[in-house]
Amino acid sequence: MHRQFPKAKMYGTERHLSKFPELPWETMRSEDPALHAQFSDDFQFSVPKGVDFISADENVHFSSVLAYHLTSKTLHVDDTYMYARLPALARLAGFSDVTKFHPTLAKALEPRMGAAQEFRKWAEALNITWGEARNLCAAHLATLSAEKIMAHPSKSVCAMPFLMSKAL
Numbered sequence: 166m167h168r169q170f171p172k173a174k175m176y177g178t179e180r181h182l183s184k185f186p187e188l189p190w191e192t193m194r195s196e197d198p199a200l201h202a203q204f205s206d207d208f209q210f211s212v213p214k215g216v217d218f219i220s221a222d223e224n225v226h227f228s229s230v231l232a233y234h235l236t237s238k239t240l241h242v243d244d245t246y247m248y249a250r251l252p253a254l255a256r257l258a259g260f261s262d263v264t265k266f267h268p269t270l271a272k273a274l275e276p277r278m279g280a281a282q283e284f285r286k287w288a289e290a291l292n293i294t295w296g297e298a299r300n301l302c303a304a305h306l307a308t309l310s311a312e313k314i315m316a317h318p319s320k321s322v323c324a325m326p327f328l329m330s331k332a333l
Contacts, residue, residue: 176200178230180219195230209233211291213245215283216273227266227273231291239300244269248303264301 167175167188175188176195193200196218201210211231212218218228229243240246249263256262267273274280 178219207235214287215275215280217275220273225269225272227269233295238298239302240295240298241302243304246303248301
């Protein structure tokens with residue numbers, strides 16, 4: 166991305182900086198509330214509660230800074246939410262595309278009493294605050310747009326993963 170947009174400012178977490186030290190990162194981190202305030206006319210931000218933001222386990226990439234674009238009602242998220250578009254044959258057979266929390270959620274929960282409840286409370290609040298979301302731009306797999314969820318207009322983008330997380 167940097168090669169395509171060399172003049173764009175790059176914000177990342179401590180993990181991004183350690184993984185890609187050769188890139189020209191800004192000093193402010195993506196989880197910094199001051200950065201969120203800087204873009205507050207266009208975006209709202211949220212960081213999951215009750216989970217490690219940067220896990221000691223390199224294979225656990227659950228938490229991220231979620232950014233909600235107010236005008237387009239688009240939720241931009243790295244690893245916290247996932248959307249996978251199933252092959253056409255699977256959809257024709259009646260299977261639904263997959264929208265859920267990243268599978269490392271259980272490993273990402275902080276090892277303390279109440280962490281799961283704190284995460285659930287965060288997810289419920291997010292569903293209320295960003296319940297109008299109609300597009301999900303999730304990293305790595307696919308983008309879920311309003312057109313794709315017209316079959317389920319009563320469900321917001323934020324609610325879909327939460328509905329699947331009742332096990333917490």
